[in-house]
Amino acid sequence: xxxxxxxxxxxxxxxxxxxxxxxxxxxxxxxxxxxxxxxxxxxxxxxxxxxxxxxxxxxxxxxxxxxxxxxxxxxxxxxxxxxxxxxxxxxxxxxxxxxxxxxxxxxxxxxxxxxxxx
Amino acid sequence: xxxxxxxxxxxxxxxxxxxxxxxxxxxxxxxxxxxxxxxxxxxxxxxxxxxxxxxxxxxxxxxxxxxxxxxxxxxxxxxxxxxxxxxxxxxxxxxxxxxxxxxxxxxxxxx
Numbered sequence: 001x002x003x004x005x006x007x008x009x010x011x012x013x014x015x016x017x018x019x020x021x022x023x024x025x026x027x028x029x030x031x032x033x034x035x036x037x038x039x040x041x042x043x044x045x046x047x048x049x050x051x052x053x054x055x056x057x058x059x060x061x062x063x064x065x066x067x068x069x070x071x072x073x074x075x076x077x078x079x080x081x082x083x084x085x086x087x088x089x090x091x092x093x094x095x096x097x098x099x100x101x102x103x104x105x106x107x108x109x110x111x112x113x114x115x116x117x118x
Numbered sequence: 119x120x121x122x123x124x125x126x127x128x129x130x131x132x133x134x135x136x137x138x139x140x141x142x143x144x145x146x147x148x149x150x151x152x153x154x155x156x157x158x159x160x161x162x163x164x165x166x167x168x169x170x171x172x173x174x175x176x177x178x179x180x181x182x183x184x185x186x187x188x189x190x191x192x193x194x195x196x197x198x199x200x201x202x203x204x205x206x207x208x209x210x211x212x213x214x215x216x217x218x219x220x221x222x223x224x225x226x227x228x229x
Contacts, residue, residue, distance in 0.1 A: 108163075
């Protein structure tokens with residue numbers, strides 16, 4: 001149980017275009033999902049916390065208008081990188097807060113999306 | 119601001135060796151410390167520690183938390199090449215679901 005999927009797993013786009021990444025909790029409802037960014041050989045940096053039905057909470061230094069987050073249902077959150085530039089190239093990982101029966105600290109990670117902006 | 123520091127940043131060992139990874143934290147209203155293993159994709163959960171001095175074990179991996187020293191260690195005994203990965207430590211504080219990650223320790227196990 002507690003599986004999180006991400007789509008697509010890999011995307012290459014041209015500079016200036018927008019890219020949407022989906023994160024789904026497959027077998028549980030996730031009221032809270034998280035979006036992380038990871039640079040090569042670096043740790044995960046939390047970008048934003050996404051709550052179902054409300055606006056996302058962004059970490060300091062993360063541009064809200066650049067990284068649009070929508071958490072429209074209890075099983076789906078999307079991250080849209082708008083007007084992507086080469087510096088946005090990175091590995092984006094989502095996670096979902098586990099089922100209510102589990103620990104609030106427990107998060108289940110998706111497999112990640114490798115974004116390359118040319 | 120919450121801070122998690124891991125050491126060493128990387129290490130190379132031979133199969134059969136024992137590895138000890140360190141994680142220290144400065145977190146407001148600390149709640150839990152978590153260890154993850156990351157191979158090519160997303161991190162997979164290893165342990166969550168909330169109580170000091172109680173060792174958690176899973177096969178050849180074990181971990182313990184020291185709240186007095188604000189630290190934790192992750193041990194891997196009889197290492198195998200499949201243990202090669204980045205090991206991430208994360209802590210939660212006031213927001214019990216917000217994970218602050220360390221930079222990770224890259225472990226390479228040579229045959």
